[in-house]
Amino acid sequence: MRALVLGGTKFFGPFVVDELLARGIEVAVLSRGEAPFAESVRRYRGNASDRTAVRRALRSWRPHALIDMLHDGPEHAQNVMNACAEKVQRSVHVSYGTVYGSSPTCPVSEQTEVAHPEEVSPEVSAQIAADEVVLEAAASGAPAAIVRLPELYGPRDPRCGEWFFARRALEGRRRIALPDAGLHICHRGFVQNMAWGVAQAVTAARAPGQIYNLGEEKLYTLAQLARGVVRALGHEWELYSVPGHLWTAPYARTCFFDLRKARGQLRYRDKMIPRDGLELTLAWLCQQPRGDAWAWPGIEEPFNYAREDELIEAYGRKLED
Numbered sequence: 159m160r161a162l163v164l165g166g167t168k169f170f171g172p173f174v175v176d177e178l179l180a181r182g183i184e185v186a187v188l189s190r191g192e193a194p195f196a197e198s199v200r201r202y203r204g205n206a207s208d209r210t211a212v213r214r215a216l217r218s219w220r221p222h223a224l225i226d227m228l229h230d231g232p233e234h235a236q237n238v239m240n241a242c243a244e245k246v247q248r249s250v251h252v253s254y255g256t257v258y259g260s261s262p263t264c265p266v267s268e269q270t271e272v273a274h275p276e277e278v279s280p281e282v283s284a285q286i287a288a289d290e291v292v293l294e295a296a297a298s299g300a301p302a303a304i305v306r307l308p309e310l311y312g313p314r315d316p317r318c319g320e321w322f323f324a325r326r327a328l329e330g331r332r333r334i335a336l337p338d339a340g341l342h343i344c345h346r347g348f349v350q351n352m353a354w355g356v357a358q359a360v361t362a363a364r365a366p367g368q369i370y371n372l373g374e375e376k377l378y379t380l381a382q383l384a385r386g387v388v389r390a391l392g393h394e395w396e397l398y399s400v401p402g403h404l405w406t407a408p409y410a411r412t413c414f415f416d417l418r419k420a421r422g423q424l425r426y427r428d429k430m431i432p433r434d435g436l437e438l439t440l441a442w443l444c445q446q447p448r449g450d451a452w453a454w455p456g457i458e459e460p461f462n463y464a465r466e467d468e469l470i471e472a473y474g475r476k477l478e479d
Contacts, residue, residue, distance in 0.1 A: 159294060159361075160183070160186070160221040161222065161360060162183050162224045163175060163224075163225045163227060164206040164212065165187075165189055165226070166187045167193040169312075169314055169349070170227065170307075170476065171187075171189075172194070172195065173352075174227065175187065177356070178225075178357055179196060183360075187200070187202065190206075192368075202218070202479065207233075212237065216241060216246070222247070222248065223246055223250070225249070225252070225356065226249065226250070226363045229253055229285065229420045230284060230288065230471075233304070235251070237414075239271075239291060239300060239302070242300070248291075248302075248366060249301065249303070250302075251289075251302060251303070251304050252305055254306060255371065255398030256343065257282060258398065260273075265414055266298070266371060266413060266414065267416040268306075268369040268419055275287070278326060282367065289369075290303055292304055293369075296463050297369040300366075300368065301311070303357050304368075305370050305372070306369065306370065308352075308372065308374075308413075309347065309409060311348060311435070311439055312349035312408055313438060317454070318448060318452075320383075320387060320408075320440060321447075321452050322408045323383070325448070330360060331474055332396065333396045333397070333467075334397055335399075335400045335405050335474065336384060336397055336400070336410075337402035337404075337405060338401070340397060341381040342410050343380075343412050343414050344413055344414070344471050345377065345380055345414040345415050346373070348374065348432060349435075355424060362424050368423065370437040373415045375417065375419060375428050378432070380409055381477055383436075387436070390433075396476055396477075397473065397476070398474035398475060400474055406456060406457055407457070435443060455460075
């Protein structure tokens with residue numbers, strides 16, 4: 159089997175390429191970027207959103223499957239679907255759970271309505287529109303599937319929300335403030351597990367025409383994540399609840415998926431337990447610290463310890479294990 163990956167040079171893409179190779183699938187990548195792929199990976203240099211570039215790669219490589227890692231807006235999606243017509247047996251389009259909005263009713267199933275485009279960021283709105291293009295094509299018979307991913311984490315993550323916790327531990331902080339008792343449950347996915355799920359959508363017989371929500375099988379609250387980080391780093395600290403409207407943290411939102419469809423049709427299972435995935439991520443962070451330039455949407459001055467201590471003193475309630 160041959161597969162053409164569109165994009166694939168950023169954080170998540172190389173993990174998908176590696177998983178495809180591990181299954182004995184021959185892989186080609188169309189991208190303008192660089193990544194440390196195996197020598198067996200065919201490289202096509204070009205814009206993966208350009209219809210002509212995609213068609214040239216399809217004619218040259220003649221893949222059985224296409225994996226679109228970009229899925230960047232309706233024009234891109236339409237170009238890809240037009241180029242794929244009658245040329246591939248399967249296409250998988252990587253989307254994200256952000257299309258369901260910031261506070262959907264949980265658990266989120268594949269039947270959950272996506273957010274209204276005006277209620278989300280332009281990037282998420284573009285993702286929603288791209289999903290619609292693929293679904294319309296699938297309704298007309300195109301062998302296309304959509305995989306919606308949770309918050310990804312793992313080595314080489316340029317965002318790496320775990321740094322919010324890891325830096326505090328590495329700098330010896332003995333307490334940490336968490337919004338709303340750290341009870342938020344934000345579905346996360348270790349990159350190797352999610353790459354396995356995407357590869358399953360490439361090969362599963364029932365995948366064409368379907369949407370699949372992916373995420374790890376075990377869910378953690380924000381407080382459990384904070385405790386997991388310090389355990390992995392050999393540190394100890396006390397957790398304090400503070401009002402969510404005054405303080406926030408990465409993953410401080412509740413959105414988790416119903417995985418029954420992915421389990422049933424894709425046979426999805428975690429190949430690496432989240433604890434091990436977290437330890438690998440933290441080991442990478444210790445070697446590649448993010449520094450002061452690190453940022454997370456919605457968080458101003460993430461390492462303002464003086465303000466954090468003030469909030470703990472004024473409002474903090476200690477959380478027991």
